[in-house]
Amino acid sequence: MSHCAAVSEPPRAGEAAGDIATHQRVAIVGMPNTGKSTFFNRLTGARARIGNWPGVTVDLLSARVLLGGDVVEVVDLPGAYDLHGYSDDERVVRHFLERNRVNLIVVIAGATQLDRQLALPLQLKDLGLPMVLLLNMQDEAQKLGIQIETAVLTRELGIPVVLMSAKYGLGYANATRALEQALRGTSPRQADSAALAADDSLEARLEDLVYKGVHVPVQLSEGLTARLDRALLHPWLGLPLFLVAMWLVFQAVYTVGTPLQDGVAWVLEQIKVGLLEPVTAAAPAPLRSFLLDGLYDGVGTVASFLPILLLFFLLMGLVEDSGYLARAAFLMDAFMARLGLDGRSFVMQLMGFGCNVPALMGTRVMRSRGLRLLTMLTIPFSLCSARLQVFVFLTAAIFSPRTAPLALFSLYLLSFAVSFLTAFLYRRRLVNDEPLLLELPPYRAPTLRQMGLRAWQEVSHFLRKATAFIVLGVVLVWFLTHYPFDAIPAGPATLAGRLADWAQPVFAPLGFDSLLSVSLLFGFVAKEVVLGAMAVIYGAGEGSLSGIMAERLDPLQAYSFMLFVLLYTPCLSTVATLRQESRSWGFTALAVAWPLAVAWLASFAFYQGARALLGT
Amino acid sequence: MRSVGPYPMTLDALPILQAATIDQVEGADPVAVRMRAMGLRSGREVMVVRRSRLGGPLQIRVGSTDLIIRPREARLIRIRLSR
Numbered sequence: 189m190s191h192c193a194a195v196s197e198p199p200r201a202g203e204a205a206g207d208i209a210t211h212q213r214v215a216i217v218g219m220p221n222t223g224k225s226t227f228f229n230r231l232t233g234a235r236a237r238i239g240n241w242p243g244v245t246v247d248l249l250s251a252r253v254l255l256g257g258d259v260v261e262v263v264d265l266p267g268a269y270d271l272h273g274y275s276d277d278e279r280v281v282r283h284f285l286e287r288n289r290v291n292l293i294v295v296i297a298g299a300t301q302l303d304r305q306l307a308l309p310l311q312l313k314d315l316g317l318p319m320v321l322l323l324n325m326q327d328e329a330q331k332l333g334i335q336i337e338t339a340v341l342t343r344e345l346g347i348p349v350v351l352m353s354a355k356y357g358l359g360y361a362n363a364t365r366a367l368e369q370a371l372r373g374t375s376p377r378q379a380d381s382a383a384l385a386a387d388d389s390l391e392a393r394l395e396d397l398v399y400k401g402v403h404v405p406v407q408l409s410e411g412l413t414a415r416l417d418r419a420l421l422h423p424w425l426g427l428p429l430f431l432v433a434m435w436l437v438f439q440a441v442y443t444v445g446t447p448l449q450d451g452v453a454w455v456l457e458q459i460k461v462g463l464l465e466p467v468t469a470a471a472p473a474p475l476r477s478f479l480l481d482g483l484y485d486g487v488g489t490v491a492s493f494l495p496i497l498l499l500f501f502l503l504m505g506l507v508e509d510s511g512y513l514a515r516a517a518f519l520m521d522a523f524m525a526r527l528g529l530d531g532r533s534f535v536m537q538l539m540g541f542g543c544n545v546p547a548l549m550g551t552r553v554m555r556s557r558g559l560r561l562l563t564m565l566t567i568p569f570s571l572c573s574a575r576l577q578v579f580v581f582l583t584a585a586i587f588s589p590r591t592a593p594l595a596l597f598s599l600y601l602l603s604f605a606v607s608f609l610t611a612f613l614y615r616r617r618l619v620n621d622e623p624l625l626l627e628l629p630p631y632r633a634p635t636l637r638q639m640g641l642r643a644w645q646e647v648s649h650f651l652r653k654a655t656a657f658i659v660l661g662v663v664l665v666w667f668l669t670h671y672p673f674d675a676i677p678a679g680p681a682t683l684a685g686r687l688a689d690w691a692q693p694v695f696a697p698l699g700f701d702s703l704l705s706v707s708l709l710f711g712f713v714a715k716e717v718v719l720g721a722m723a724v725i726y727g728a729g730e731g732s733l734s735g736i737m738a739e740r741l742d743p744l745q746a747y748s749f750m751l752f753v754l755l756y757t758p759c760l761s762t763v764a765t766l767r768q769e770s771r772s773w774g775f776t777a778l779a780v781a782w783p784l785a786v787a788w789l790a791s792f793a794f795y796q797g798a799r800a801l802l803g804t
Numbered sequence: 805m806r807s808v809g810p811y812p813m814t815l816d817a818l819p820i821l822q823a824a825t826i827d828q829v830e831g832a833d834p835v836a837v838r839m840r841a842m843g844l845r846s847g848r849e850v851m852v853v854r855r856s857r858l859g860g861p862l863q864i865r866v867g868s869t870d871l872i873i874r875p876r877e878a879r880l881i882r883i884r885l886s887r
């Protein structure tokens with residue numbers, strides 16, 4: 189899901205449509221799996237940002253770069269097989285080209301699959317805009333013995349054609365030079381949208397072009413992909429191998445990330461004790477408490493979770509870019525079809541383990557509204573990294589080192605189970621009428637640079653999106669737990685204490701103490717606030733919080749609490765995305781209410797059942 | 805399986821790793837358009853690489869592209885066995 193994890197920002201004045209005349213604009217177009225985003229990243233560095241565009245309801249990545257001495261705005265359009273608007277992503281490309289002026293279209297095509305990928309430049313040529321064709325993955329084509337006559341393609345298409353490898357940078361200088369030359373003397377123009385209609389002669393033109401310019405060896409050499417697939421797509425071993433791979437990813441995040449997290453927390457504590465406390469000694473007590481116990485402790489607790497997030501995106505990027513996720517769709521499709529979903533829904537659920545927001549956006553590739561909504565209803569049950577933070581902390585604080593990973597693993601299983609149950613229950617109301625037709629790309633080893641850049645992009649998008657939420661949430665919690673200022677912090681006399689009393693009848697049967705239930709109310713803002721909220725509510729830094737939790741909660745209460753956090757109403761960014769993507773308040777209300785009901789029932793059943801079984 | 809030649813056959817029945825030529829893609833428009841965009845056009849060589857369990861999708865190869873397709877849609881693709 190190369191289209192980033194961000195909730196839409198409101199359009200800024202003059203951002204998209206207003207300042208057309210002042211700079212040049214380049215649109216990057218290509219089919220999925222052609223390395224389009226890799227090229228975009230190489231061209232723009234990590235400077236891309238999200239923008240809104242006329243005619244397009246989704247966010248697109250764009251960046252300004254210097255090309256041939258001019259500032260050029262480069263826009264990365266979603267992957268599209270053609271311009272007829274079969275999927276939402278394809279409609280986005282089409283509407284963008286219809287409504288926005290561009291100087292140049294850059295088409296990226298995979299050099300190993302030109303027999304069908306050349307169809308896209310053939311269609312785009314009719315738009316009447318200047319165009320450059322970049323044939324990516326030159327290295328792979330060479331390995332397969334595919335010969336490409338760029339001179340012939342240039343002549344036949346009437347546009348510059350350049351071979352390159354965006355991943356390794358091979359031919360990249362030629363590519364940018366071709367872009368600069370093609371841009372020279374152009375002015376932003378509107379595409380001729382009549383050309384976007386279906387074209388019957390396309391197939392004959394495509395065949396002719398491929399026959400003249402591309403020479404594929406009769407038998408493609410048996411590659412590494414075929415050998416890997418024999419094991420990874422094995423009828424019986426495939427799925428267990430996939431689950432083991434995912435388990436290793438989560439295990440690596442847990443074992444490598446937790447010490448890093450502790451390290452960050454330790455450094456933050458040293459800064460607080462050694463620097464901030466003496467410096468603020470003269471300030472009035474409420475202000476000092478606000479700065480140190482509210483802002484610093486709360487935000488610091490969340491900041492210590494960044495290493496885990498970075499690690500997660502790094503490893504998930506590896507799994508995704510390698511081509512393995514399409515295999516998961518193949519393996520899981522038979523099962524998912526029985527739930528009214530398809531293999532892609534499973535992949536989106538897995539993406540949701542990083543963050544629900546990009547996973548929800550990823551459902552745009554689905555054409556059937558029923559399938560899309562049903563998948564969107566299941567994604568918020570995916571145990572996202574924000575929830576993982578809460579669980580890692582609580583399991584470490586309350587369970588023994590031997591049982592903590594088991595408790596965590598059971599939550600993962602439950603996350604799947606509830607997703608599947610939800611799909612099963614709603615499959616007749618949200619009906620999937622879309623056939624599964626999916627490309628299985630060859631395995632690719634992503635480079636370190638590529639992975640690092642992507643992980644950094646994801647984390648920085650997350651930070652930009654979440655920071656305001658988190659600060660606001662933490663400040664709100666601090667205020668509720670410290671006002672009136674003469675009361676004992678988080679005591680019964682404060683606003684939080686009164687709120688807890690009010691909520692007590694609802695949460696007491698689940699085994700939550702009244703303070704704990706307050707932190708839940710703020711978890712609705714963002715799940716990553718839960719820990720920050722607990723630190724503030726219990727008046728503790730990260731270090732002492734685990735001690736307090738261990739005293740206050742027994743394992744049954746802790747597990748019941750984690751069940752609730754796993755299942756209840758998704759965070760605000762997820763709700764915003766659900767609304768934005770479904771464009772239906774009714775569906776959004778269902779997607780908020782259903783998880784809340786499931787969470788309460790699950791925690792209630794677990795807590796009361798376990799208490800009854802243990803006779804306590 | 806069945807005889808070589810212009811015998812009516814659809815892709816879902818093609819034995820694994822047996823080369824065939826696409827005769828015609830049937831079916832309602834959006835599905836057929838998508839199939840064509842992904843390279844499933846008449847006259848092209850196609851083969852089934854593997855099948856998944858429990859009536860799940862097929863992995864097929866058209867030219868140098870591998871695709872995942874369910875048996876129900878594979879049934880829309882009429883083929884001839886290649887010599």
